[in-house]
Amino acid sequence: MSLIFYVFGALLVLSALGVVLLKNVFHSAIALVMALALVAGIFVMLGADFLGASQILVYVGGIMIIMLFVIMLSQQPVEALQRQVNEQWLLAMILSIAIGAGLAEGFKKYFAYHFKSPGLMPTSVSIGRLLLGEMIVPFEAVSLALLAALVGAVLFSQEQKDK
């Protein structure tokens, strides 16, 4: 289990680097598919089986398909050969390394003890009870937000008639 986690973690970091560094944005979308699937694997290792399944369903099966569609619709062939990072990459690298090191240091200060890992249990029943019980108000609010996103997507993506 532990070895699988480290292999998944190394692959996750590599594919995340692929997302931000690859020149062709289509290739970085493929790397993002790999990263999201690995995150689903890490969820399952942390005992979140329902969440891992919905990660695969929603992210890998839904969001990434739309993203690949938009990439294919909006990519001109010359753009794949152009420079993909802007002039501030050195500053951004320093900033992100500082944020990453700060996060790791802060986590080390508070969470470096060895917490005992509890056993894995199926969680679908308790998530269902949570969502339709104590979390019912945010659940309904999210359904409203999804409806608004649906209407917004239709509104933004339709052709304008007056041209």
Added chain:
Amino acid sequence: MTLYHILALSGVVFSIGIFGVLTRRNILGILMSIELMFNAANINLVAFNHYLHPGNVWGQGFSLFVITLAAAEAVVGLSLVLAIYRNIKSVFTENMNLLHG
């Protein structure tokens, strides 16, 4: 596989996402880097849920909401990208300097 290693992994992925948001010229690359940052936050929520509060599933419920709202955000963002692309024929952010296309 301790809690700290999982948190460090998510911190690394989060800072890679920040690097992508700050440096990508392509707006689709920026959207993908934002997805990476959402996933790092989700790993944190699930890891805290697993190690610190093993009896309940509130962290996983929050992660579900994050996934749902990320889907909504991606759909609206991508349709905006398509609308902008239809107007200015480019997906590079330095070309998007007009409020009224």
